[in-house]
Amino acid sequence: MIEGYGIQSGALQQAPQDKASVWLCVAPDAAEQRVLQGSLGIGAQALESSLDPDEVARIEIKANHLFLIWKRPESFDGRAFNVSSFGVVLSEQRLVVICASNSLLSSLASETALKGPLDVLMALLAESVHHYLGHLRVVKQVAREIQQQFTRTMDNQQLAQMYNLSESLVYYVNAIQSNGAVLNLLRSHGQRHGFSAGQLDALNDLVIENEQSYQQARIHAKVFANLIESRGNLANNGMNLALRKLTLINVVFLPLNLIAGIGGMSEFSMMTSGVPWWWSFPALIVGMTLLGAAMVVALRRMA
Known part of the structure; x- marks a missing residue:
C-alpha cells in the first residue's frame, strides 16, 4: 500500500501522490516496489533492508539523498517487547517511509509544527525514542512485581515471562545503541549541510533522550539478569x-x-x-x- 501526504498548516494531510511530499509505503507488493524504483529511484537493496525486521540501524548519505534504517519498538503483546525496522529515504523535497506496518504516521496526527519532510522524519524519530522510554517504564513496573513474587512460589508461566523480558531488553539495548549512532551521524550531516538551528537543537535533544533510554535499558537488563540469577540461587538454596x-x-x-x-x-x-x-x-x-x-x-x- 502506498499513501501520499502533504503538509498543510503544520500538519500532515492526505494528498495525491503527484503532490505528496511524504510517501508512506506499507509492505509494498512487487508492483508497488516497481513504482518506487521507477518513480522515486529507490534501489532494491534499500527496499529489502527497510522491510527486514532484523536489519541493523544505519545511515547512508548519498549525493542527493540520505537513506537510514531505524529500529522502533512494537506494541507490548503481554509476553515480550519486540523491535522492528523501517527505512527512510530523505531528499530536499520528499520523504519516503518504507515499513511493514501501518502505525507510523498515525502517531503524528497531533503534530502541528511540521514544515517539511525533515521535520516529519525528526518527529518520527522522536516518537520512537519516547516509545522506548514508555516501554522501559512498564519494564520497571514488571520488575517490581516479579521482585514481590520472590517470596512466593513462581510457576512456569511467570518464569517464562521473566526470561522473555530479559531477552527483550537485550534487543532493546542493541536497538537503542544503534539508533544513537544514527542520530549522531544525522546530526553531523546536518551541521555540514545547513540544518536550521531549531532542527539541530531538536536533534541534540533526541541524542540526549536516546542516551537516557539506552542507560535505562542497560540498567533494566542488568536487573533482570540479577533477578534470574537470584531466582536460581533461591531454588538451589x-x-x-x-x-x-x-x-x-x-x-x-x-x-x-x-x-x-x-x-x-x-x-x-x-x-x-x-x-x-x-x-x-x-x-x-x-x-x-x-x-x-x-x-x-x-x-x-x-x-
Whole structure:
C-alpha cells in the first residue's frame, strides 16, 4: 500500500501522490516496489533492508539523498517487547517511509509544527525514542512485581515471562545503541549541510533522550539478569535446605532402625528374659526416643 501526504498548516494531510511530499509505503507488493524504483529511484537493496525486521540501524548519505534504517519498538503483546525496522529515504523535497506496518504516521496526527519532510522524519524519530522510554517504564513496573513474587512460589508461566523480558531488553539495548549512532551521524550531516538551528537543537535533544533510554535499558537488563540469577540461587538454596532436613532424618533414624530391628528379634527377649516384657519393651522405646532426641540436638549444634 502506498499513501501520499502533504503538509498543510503544520500538519500532515492526505494528498495525491503527484503532490505528496511524504510517501508512506506499507509492505509494498512487487508492483508497488516497481513504482518506487521507477518513480522515486529507490534501489532494491534499500527496499529489502527497510522491510527486514532484523536489519541493523544505519545511515547512508548519498549525493542527493540520505537513506537510514531505524529500529522502533512494537506494541507490548503481554509476553515480550519486540523491535522492528523501517527505512527512510530523505531528499530536499520528499520523504519516503518504507515499513511493514501501518502505525507510523498515525502517531503524528497531533503534530502541528511540521514544515517539511525533515521535520516529519525528526518527529518520527522522536516518537520512537519516547516509545522506548514508555516501554522501559512498564519494564520497571514488571520488575517490581516479579521482585514481590520472590517470596512466593513462581510457576512456569511467570518464569517464562521473566526470561522473555530479559531477552527483550537485550534487543532493546542493541536497538537503542544503534539508533544513537544514527542520530549522531544525522546530526553531523546536518551541521555540514545547513540544518536550521531549531532542527539541530531538536536533534541534540533526541541524542540526549536516546542516551537516557539506552542507560535505562542497560540498567533494566542488568536487573533482570540479577533477578534470574537470584531466582536460581533461591531454588538451589531451597533444595539444599530440603536435602539437609532429609539427611538429618536419615541420620537420626538409621541407628534407631538398627535398635528396633534388634528389639524385634529373639535376642532382646533373651537378654531381658529376667524382666517382664511390659517393663523391657517400654524401656526400649523410651531409650530409643531419648537417643533420637539427643542425636537431633547434637546434629543441630554441629550444623
